Amino acid sequence: MTNRKIRVLVAKPGLDGHDRGAKVVARALRDAGMEVIYTGLRQTPEMIAEAALQEDVDVIGLSILSGAHMALVPRVMELLKANGQETVKVFLGGIIPDEDIPTLRQVGVTGVYGPGASTDQIVTDIQASFAA
Amino acid sequence: MPDLITPTLAGDKLSLSRLLSHIENDSEEGIRALDSLFPHTGKAHLIGVTGAPGTGKSSLVNRLALQFRSQGRRVAILAVDPSSPFTGGAVLGDRVRMRDLSGDPGIFIRSMASRGSLGGLAAASAAMTQAFDAAGYEVILIETVGAGQSEVDVARLAHTTLVVEAPGLGDDIQAIKAGILEIADILVINKADRPGADSTERALKTMLELAHPVEKVFQHHGKTFRTPAATANPAPLWVPPIRRSVATTGEGLPELLEAIEQHAAHLRLTGEWQKRDKARLETELELIVREALFAQFFAGLAPGVIEEHLQQIQRRNLSPREAARQLLREA
């Protein structure tokens, strides 16, 4: 499918307060020609998986600043799999300690980004993951 | 390519979701699927919700869906947001206002970018609603930004169109500017908790009286005069009611729902439901035929023929009309 735009769900799971970072990423993805479904704050893994299913997204971008990523991300991956959406690529942004990254990769996360990552890098990586 | 149609008809959400993507992308699979789904359509109540950005459409759709769900009806939502004209990308944010609906298996929310669809917005929305209809969703809410002709065309898809206004978005009634007031079956003044709702209602009433004149009786020099009633239509006339709502709290929602039900009843009573259905299908048929003829026409022409004719036209040796006649003979 050559003409299809990349559809990305941008979600902010967990209880931490603001979504500035997630919005900046959402806009950068839009400016790169992607269709971004933005769901806002305080999403549970169940809400994220449900939205991903209904929107038939190719990518999920999660922004987690609360430190709860080791609880939230595996749960999201589990639900995606249960829904038959294991091919959806998951990118994670936030404050993620290095030692957690191997585990996150193992549950299927495609990319992990710290607070200093550039939006250009995220865009490039998402595009590259579909180039193959 | 797995069969998506049978599971969609049986209620499988992933299949429906994938089918919606095929339809939106105007792919071969999508087009074929629509043929198979079509016999299962025609049951849903299509409700358009349109108005300027920020009037509270998504919040209202959230509330309406809750109301319909409390009656046990299955609800699908198609939320259309504009694409960026520069990059073709989009941020679709309507789901943010629809959190209350998450976790309910009787709800399906799909976001769509206005220029994302290759076959045109109106055609894509019509096709997407057919998929929902076939999948057994009994109420389909279509949210669009009332801005351009194509959004108006989308609203026309619906049996019942709600035009949403909100006080305090400037002096003008936004819908009048956008030319969408005439398609309203129900006018909603949302954000009725905000100051200015009264003056918004007065302005809307004035507009309505111009659009739907009623018989006026007036006295002049002691004699009674009557202006003729608007039409000789024997069917009872539907004058769009004005309803106030506060989508954030749900205030006014039962009354709004009642107006929607009354409109549906009116459509059925007057035969207008069938008429709208037919008009919609006629438009769809015309669109498809037009597109097919166009494609056929260009496919039948030798390469460069259009350019040759265009040059002749530009030199004023040939009128566009004559050129078209020649091309139609050649194709």
Ligand SMILES: Nc1nc2c(ncn2[C@@H]2O[C@H](COP(=O)(O)OP(=O)(O)O)[C@@H](O)[C@H]2O)c(=O)[nH]1
């Ligand atoms: N005060 C007030 N705010 C509302 C009401 N309905 C929606 N809003 C707010 O208006 C903003 C825009 O709402 P949204 O539903 O996204 O509008 P849309 O752009 O027309 O879909 C949000 O911040 C809502 O919380 C209402 O009835 N009263």
Ligand SMILES: [Mg+2]
């Ligand atoms: Mg909206």
